[in-house]
Amino acid sequence: MKTTQKPAALGLVLGALGVVFGDIGTSPLYAFEAVFSDALHPVSVTPENIYGVLSLFVWSLIIIVTLKYVFFIMRFDNDGEGGIVALMTLLLGKATRTSALRRWFLPLGLIGAALFYGDGIITPAISVVSAVEGLETISPQLSPYVVPVSLVILSALFLFQRQGTERIAKLFGPTMLIWFVVLALLGIKAIAGNPEILRAINPIYALEFIQTQALLSFFVLGAVVLCLTGAEALYADMGHFGAHPIRRAWIRIAFPALLLNYLGQGALVLQSPDHIHNTFFRMAPDWALHGLVVLATLATIVASQAVISGVYSMTQQLIQLRVVPRMRIVHTSTQNSGQIYMPAVNWMMLGLVITLVLYFQSSNAMGAAYGIAVTGTMLITDFFAIAAVIKLKRWHWGIALLGALPFMVIDGLFFSANALKFIDGGWFPVGFSVLILLIMTTWMRGVQAILSHEQRHSQLLAEFVQKLQTIQPYRSKGTAVCLTSDDQVAPMALVLMGERLHAVPEKVICLHVVIEEVPRVTPSHRQTLKDMGQGIYLLILKYGYGDQINLPAQLEHLFPQDDPTNRYGYLINRWSVDFEPGGWALWRKKLFALLLRNATPQSRMFEMPPDRVIEMGSRLIL
Structure with a gap:
């Protein structure tokens, strides 16, 4: 030894x-x-x-x-x-x-x-x-x-x-x-x-x-x-x-x-x-x-x-x-x-x-x-x-x-x-x-402003699931993965899709990625999965700030797909910034808008396949 x-x-x-x-x-x-x-x-x-x-x-x-x-x-x-x-x-x-x-x-x-x-x-x-x-x-x-x-x-x-x-x-x-x-x-x-x-x-x-x-x-x-x-x-x-x-x-x-x-x-x-x-x-x-x-x-x-x-x-x-x-x-x-x-x-x-x-x-x-x-x-x-x-x-x-x-x-x-x-x-x-x-x-x-906007204009995930049972939108085939910043709230991109297109995929994985204040999270403590009903699942993935994040690999591990043609679609929210008087200094608002515009999209950060990503636009008023 x-x-x-x-x-x-x-x-x-x-x-x-x-x-x-x-x-x-x-x-x-x-x-x-x-x-x-x-x-x-x-x-x-x-x-x-x-x-x-x-x-x-x-x-x-x-x-x-x-x-x-x-x-x-x-x-x-x-x-x-x-x-x-x-x-x-x-x-x-x-x-x-x-x-x-x-x-x-x-x-x-x-x-x-x-x-x-x-x-x-x-x-x-x-x-x-x-x-x-x-x-x-x-x-x-x-x-x-x-x-x-x-x-x-x-x-x-x-x-x-x-x-x-x-x-x-x-x-x-x-x-x-x-x-x-x-x-x-x-x-x-x-x-x-x-x-x-x-x-x-x-x-x-x-x-x-x-x-x-x-x-x-x-x-x-x-x-x-x-x-x-x-x-x-x-x-x-x-x-x-x-x-x-x-x-x-x-x-x-x-x-x-x-x-x-x-x-x-x-x-x-x-x-x-x-x-x-x-x-x-x-x-x-x-x-x-x-x-x-x-x-x-x-x-x-x-x-x-x-x-x-x-x-x-x-x-x-x-x-x-x-x-x-x-x-x-x-x-x-x-x-x-x-x-x-x-x-x-x-x-x-x-x-x-x-x-x-x-x-x-x-x-x-x-x-x-x-x-x-x-x-x-x-x-x-x-x-x-x-x-x-x-x-x-x-x-x-x-x-x-x-x-x-x-x-x-x-x-x-x-x-x-x-x-x-x-x-x-x-x-x-x-x-x-x-x-x-x-x-x-x-x-x-700016990130805090986005989170506050999402909290003000969002729906609780449990209420969104109940609403699906009531309004019965068109349930298209396939599986959508929707990112959410709060595990209690329905993803904004999913809500927008339901309101604008009156359609929701038959299987939806609401994904909340948590970055813990530790360098790494062990795989045994990585995920928490909850069935919300109506084909809606809440998946919480925890990572450390030093971990590599690869969502497709993690999802394939949790939800192996028998049919290779039935791959995941990723539904994410894309923000644009408008200004109004008051609040921040105007130059700082423009700086955040510039940073947001040039930031690498979440899809690339989480290694999502580009041809499987759908973006829903939202406006943030600062």
Whole structure:
């Protein structure tokens, strides 16, 4: 038994290296250099500053990543799933519809999700550009090619998404394992030339740096946070690998390699202060430089892929929760339902990433834009963690606040330092996050308006069945599947068909799809079927926000058809929007109408055969 479990555990650790640690694993390419290359708040390259900055790096990794995320935050999961959306739904599941918890944490969760989108745009850009900047180390004449080569690599990466990542995903783990080994070896080589740098592990140097240069150290935190980019991924990807393999991968491989590499960069700069530009690549011997640029590029592609896949997954979850408009989802793997491709999200990300690279031109310039999204998400996670220990672990609120206070103070300082860089590039993720948040809140408000309209103009399903017995409409042959947003109410499309055409199919399945606030629902708890009489059935299907929904397959399983020609017809409601004075602002009404018009139809979301779908039109007046 042990011989089978050990390879499986090692495989999960290797997989975690490839997916979870790509972002934080490539931060040595730009993080240390960014501290000393800040044009607005430059840090002179002196031994005292090098020791102080390195000590800040080391203890940020220990306190924020190791203590906060690896040993604390990862204790809270929603049926095995992690991440800010999973934590939000976990907490909301413990709250009533009108509780203060829901009023506060739903907006906070949406803000965190919006910030994650901003992070998802910046990560591919800064990672790939920082790797390609290694060309400048090979030859300064190659500097003009950094941006064009980066754009080619990024474009190829996003164009490849439609093919799926099932084939190349198997290479992610080994690639990142080689990368972390190289990080460690480069660090050891540089440390061997100046072992005095190991003193930077002592937190006294960080405290002395803060004490002697209080204002400058505050600004420096805005760049130090770059060594933490990707920390949220440890929690967000917990559902893919489990907490234990992620902890093992961090403690045994990723953290030691990062620690050695940062110390190695410090040792190199301490010995040769003029090596502060492209410090990472200057640690390598000349004969290995070309190979290191290629390996760094591969590692940043892996990191970018992990973030892109994370954006897809979170968007799918938000669609299921009715937070963002429906979009087309393509499943690219026959074995792993989590591997998906979303064309609309993919092209939007590609356009924004290209814009970002063309505008900022270098990884140092993009560093100013990076921190706000990352630290904002971290700070929101702190609030959720406090609520989790109070609601789930039943801690006293005073003890919970006291335990979380160190993390909140540090994350608050990181966020404040990065907020000061708003004009220098922080406006990009903030502006993009505000746009995403506006779309989310507008869509949620519009969906609620549709549900309210349906409740006002609908009939109870039991009354509709009784009416059929009285008026006896024409019962056409065949089976119709009608979607309803309420299991007590007759589907509007069915009511409209009866009123307008005076005909109802001889067999009707009123289908109510429920998205639970859990990642997945087991098949044994999936369906509830009730015979309402008169050939009318009520079918309730329950899914988690991470489940794939395939209605035809589910219906065939429940109602196998002996006659292949007697297939299901799907009757759905199609909304159009008109405006009237009052209520929402006119621009917001038009935004919702635009989103609704361009949203993927329910028929495609639920994989209904297009030739079997009938749409009945309804007007929504806002």
